[in-house]
Amino acid sequence: MFKSIEDSRILISQLMLPSHANFGGKIHGGYILNLMDQVAFACASKHSGSYCVTASVDKVNFRNPIEVGELVTMKASVNYVGSSSMVVGIRVDSENIQTGLKKHCNSSFFTMVAKNDKGQSINVPGLIISSKLEAKRFIKAISRKESEFKKQETLNEIYKNIDEHLSLLKDYRIKLEF
Numbered sequence: 001m002f003k004s005i006e007d008s009r010i011l012i013s014q015l016m017l018p019s020h021a022n023f024g025g026k027i028h029g030g031y032i033l034n035l036m037d038q039v040a041f042a043c044a045s046k047h048s049g050s051y052c053v054t055a056s057v058d059k060v061n062f063r064n065p066i067e068v069g070e071l072v073t074m075k076a077s078v079n080y081v082g083s084s085s086m087v088v089g090i091r092v093d094s095e096n097i098q099t100g101l102k103k104h105c106n107s108s109f110f111t112m113v114a115k116n117d118k119g120q121s122i123n124v125p126g127l128i129i130s131s132k133l134e135a136k137r138f139i140k141a142i143s144r145k146e147s148e149f150k151k152q153e154t155l156n157e158i159y160k161n162i163d164e165h166l167s168l169l170k171d172y173r174i175k176l177e178f
Helices: 029-048 132-160 166-171
Strands: 002-004 010-015 051-057 071-081 085-095 102-115 126-128
Touching: 010 029, 029 051, 029 071, 029 085, 029 102, 071 126, 071 132, 085 132
Parallel strands: 002 126
Antiparallel strands: 010 071, 051 102, 071 085, 085 102
């Protein structure tokens, strides 16, 4: 079975309240991450037709602060499917509803895994790609996955053979005491 990306696309908007603010008066990043996780869950669950859990979150760069009173809009779509996993791309924008000024605040990729009622991973439908943009997003997800695998191999090598890598520290503000 295959499903289109449009079948599971999610779009939500929420007004940012003072209770969502951090000590600096901006909307707390943790609150935004919580909303993003909920949107990723909804999108992945719509695609898979089952309960989903968050397996990983790709890097999140907070590009612009979100102010109290702004309207935050999150757009999510399934960008990639594996056998039981899905990569959900999420874009977060904010809008000052008085001036109309819009800002891109962050984007991220959540890897979600479909589970059955016993907590076991289950297969998800394939993805119907109907545009070059959707194909680009799928290919970029493959590239991110391959890069992460290579990065993990490199980090494991450093961990196993630290003596061979200590020279990398010479240009940093550290003092080795071992």
